[in-house]
Amino acid sequence: MIRTASFPVTSRLGVxxxxxxLVGGILFLSGGTSFAKTLYPHVGPMGTAALRVGxxxxxxxxxxxxxxxxxxxxxxxxxxxxxxxxxxxNLSFYMALNTIPLGVALAIEFTGPLSVALFNARKLIHxxxxxxxxxxxxxxxxxDTSVSNLDPVGCGxxxxxxxxWAGYIxxxxxVAHLPSGATxxxxxxxxxxxxxxxxxxxxxASLLSPAILGMGVLVALASSxxxxxxxxxxxxxxxxxxFGVAVSADPAVGALAGLLFLNEHLTFMQWLAIxxxxxxxxxxxxxTTHAARVNSKTTPSDQALL
Numbered sequence: 001m002i003r004t005a006s007f008p009v010t011s012r013l014g015v016x017x018x019x020x021x022l023v024g025g026i027l028f029l030s031g032g033t034s035f036a037k038t039l040y041p042h043v044g045p046m047g048t049a050a051l052r053v054g055x056x057x058x059x060x061x062x063x064x065x066x067x068x069x070x071x072x073x074x075x076x077x078x079x080x081x082x083x084x085x086x087x088x089x090n091l092s093f094y095m096a097l098n099t100i101p102l103g104v105a106l107a108i109e110f111t112g113p114l115s116v117a118l119f120n121a122r123k124l125i126h127x128x129x130x131x132x133x134x135x136x137x138x139x140x141x142x143x144d145t146s147v148s149n150l151d152p153v154g155c156g157x158x159x160x161x162x163x164x165w166a167g168y169i170x171x172x173x174x175v176a177h178l179p180s181g182a183t184x185x186x187x188x189x190x191x192x193x194x195x196x197x198x199x200x201x202x203x204x205a206s207l208l209s210p211a212i213l214g215m216g217v218l219v220a221l222a223s224s225x226x227x228x229x230x231x232x233x234x235x236x237x238x239x240x241x242x243f244g245v246a247v248s249a250d251p252a253v254g255a256l257a258g259l260l261f262l263n264e265h266l267t268f269m270q271w272l273a274i275x276x277x278x279x280x281x282x283x284x285x286x287x288t289t290h291a292a293r294v295n296s297k298t299t300p301s302d303q304a305l306l
Contacts, residue, residue: 018237025230026250030102030257032222037097037262039219042212043203049094050192050199051207051216053087056224057188059217063225064181071186075178082171082183083190089164091195092157099154101264103255107136107277108158110251112165114281125287129280136276139269184228251278 039048071079096105114133175183199207206212251274258264266274 018234021230022234025227025234026253028222028230029227030250030253031261032219032224032227033097033102033254034257034261035215036094036219036223037102039212039215040098042209043199043206045094045098046091046195046201047199047203047207048216048219049091050196050203051212052094052219052223053090053188053195054192054199055213055216055220057185057192059220059225060181060185060188060228063229064185066179066182066185066189069179069182071178071182075175076186078171078175079178079183079186080190082168082175083187084194085164085167085171086187087191087194089161089168090191091198092161092164096154096157096161098157099151100158101255101266101270102258102262103251103264103266103274104150104270105154105158105161106254107251107274108155109161109165110277110281111137111159112162113169114277115162116166116169123287125283129283129287132276132283133280136273136280139273139276188224249278 036048036052039051043051093105093109096108111133114129175187207216255264255266255271255274259266
């Protein structure tokens with residue numbers, strides 16, 4: 001696990017390290033997800049999700065050693081719900097990536113936490129952000145037949161992932177008082193119980209191929225273990241509002257990663273839609289009061305989404 005205690009607070013490295021960790025986590029997450037999509041021809045989206053979640057559970061368990069934590073029966077029940085929703089979120093998102101670009105899938109999925117953030121909105125400005133997000137979603141589905149339309153099934157899976165991401169936040173709140181590392185590790189273990197059977201049925205023995213397992217380990221490290229550890233470094237020193245604004249850049253970073261690594265080209269309208277959803281997310285974070293943030297606090301790992 002990454003530690004920051006060795007860096008003096010007054011040193012330049014100590015000041016900038018949390019922000020470097022934040023940026024690194026975002027880049028690793030998008031890059032790892034792009035790399036994961038290269039596994040689709042070999043094991044399909046469900047098999048890829050099974051490799052990512054299953055191997056991530058093993059890695060996080062080895063790193064955080066959750067057996068040292070003292071969980072009550074109620075804690076285990078809460079962790080099971082948290083992990084199950086996490087697994088369904090990952091499975092839905094990987095199914096979405098099968099037919100729509102990474103940046104678009106992220107933009108649609110991002111409406112999940114945005115909805116949670118705005119659920120208790122009482123200010124007029126919050127309704128403005130809802131309208132901006134709705135505009136962004138509308139732009140993703142152009143009525144002009146000359147523009148390449150998105151696959152409705154893929155968009156449906158992305159919307160389902162958004163729904164589960166909202167549930168992930170809600171159930172994550174109920175276990176947020178537990179040790180964060182152990183919580184993520186145990187939650188990912190329950191997520192693996194949900195996802196791995198789907199991957200086993202669809203991909204079968206291909207999942208045990210040494211080459212596929214090796215690629216799966218890289219995906220698990222790049223999309224889970226490394227970003228989660230970097231997130232913990234960042235969250236120790238960076239205000240949650242700043243963290244929330246930075247994470248809102250995920251769809252754009254994902255779109256760029258898709259362009260660079262997967263040759264996924266987006267139309268101007270799709271880029272505009274991503275920009276609108278990012279604007280709504282950033283605006284929601286910046287205009288949410290402290291009390292509302294306390295009532296809608298994030299989970300032990302804000303980026304356990306991909």
